[in-house]
Amino acid sequence: MAGVSALDVRGLEYRYPDGTCALDGIDLRVEPGERVAVLGPNGAGKTTFVLHLNGVLTGTGHIEVSGLSLSPGTLREIRRRVGVVFQDPDDQLFMPTVADDVAFGPANFGVAEPELGERVRSALAAVGMSAHADRSPMHLSEGQRRRVALATVLASDPELLVLDEPSANLEPVARRELADVLLSLDRTMLMVTHDLPYALQLCPRAVLIDNGVVVADGPTRDLLADADLLAAHRLELPWGFVPHP
Numbered sequence: 001m002a003g004v005s006a007l008d009v010r011g012l013e014y015r016y017p018d019g020t021c022a023l024d025g026i027d028l029r030v031e032p033g034e035r036v037a038v039l040g041p042n043g044a045g046k047t048t049f050v051l052h053l054n055g056v057l058t059g060t061g062h063i064e065v066s067g068l069s070l071s072p073g074t075l076r077e078i079r080r081r082v083g084v085v086f087q088d089p090d091d092q093l094f095m096p097t098v099a100d101d102v103a104f105g106p107a108n109f110g111v112a113e114p115e116l117g118e119r120v121r122s123a124l125a126a127v128g129m130s131a132h133a134d135r136s137p138m139h140l141s142e143g144q145r146r147r148v149a150l151a152t153v154l155a156s157d158p159e160l161l162v163l164d165e166p167s168a169n170l171e172p173v174a175r176r177e178l179a180d181v182l183l184s185l186d187r188t189m190l191m192v193t194h195d196l197p198y199a200l201q202l203c204p205r206a207v208l209i210d211n212g213v214v215v216a217d218g219p220t221r222d223l224l225a226d227a228d229l230l231a232a233h234r235l236e237l238p239w240g241f242v243p244h245p
């Protein structure tokens with residue numbers, strides 16, 4: 001359907017049971033094919049926001065994914081449409097082999113053989129892990145585990161890929177390998193990160209969240225070139241890093 005946003009969030013508010021206001025009216029629209037970095041200091045509300053996109057948390061306001069409104073009746077389909085890759089691969093890898101882990105999601109959504117095997121092969125190829133299909137995820141490096149976790153989500157063919165701190169704790173080579181994989185994917189992407197150079201490299205657009213609202217939204221290089229904006233929201237570029245185009 002032409003003209004439908006990949007993600008349309010309006011007036012999203014959420015309070016934790018202890019009364020903490022974590023989201024105070026988030027508005028965000030993402031168009032198909034965009035890659036958007038979600039930036040913000042500790043406690044800004046980024047994780048709380050992500051947990052709403054696949055219905056783990058339920059606030060007030062409106063969330064639409066590719067034209068489908070999130071509601072109890074659509075939750076299952078929304079969870080297929082929104083693939084969340086968590087920071088810790090342990091949250092996503094629990095089967096005896098890599099291939100079993102990658103098959104788990106689509107099998108759960110009703111995909112059967114022979115398509116299931118094809119999904120697993122193509123997801124592992126997309127992340128450069130085809131040669132490791134029969135290995136135990138426990139015996140892979142952190143960078144490889146991060147890429148397998150991404151494959152487990154890609155195998156369900158989500159319309160929106162959400163990544164929580166994809167580069168955290170990765171050595172430089174693994175960080176670059178993951179960036180190469182992410183850049184090769186033809187997917188709408190939201191990437192929560194404190195890694196500002198990574199955001200610049202991967203996402204043409206960035207939104208800055210603080211105190212539960214979007215305080216800036218625009219080209220990543222413009223946001224990162226605004227020293228006053230960064231300072232006001234406790235963000236800092238690595239020493240010597242200049243965000244030129």
Ligand SMILES: Nc1ncnc2c1ncn2[C@@H]1O[C@H](COP(=O)(O)OP(=O)(O)OP(=O)(O)O)[C@@H](O)[C@H]1O
Nearest residue numbers: 016018020022040041042043044045046047048049
């Ligand atoms: N389970 C919880 N109960 C109460 N308050 C919470 C809970 N989880 C988070 N919060 C609070 O909600 C607000 C938003 O937190 P959130 O974890 O979404 O921020 P964040 O931007 O993801 O931070 P970080 O960059 O540290 O991961 C903060 O004030 C936080 O202390």
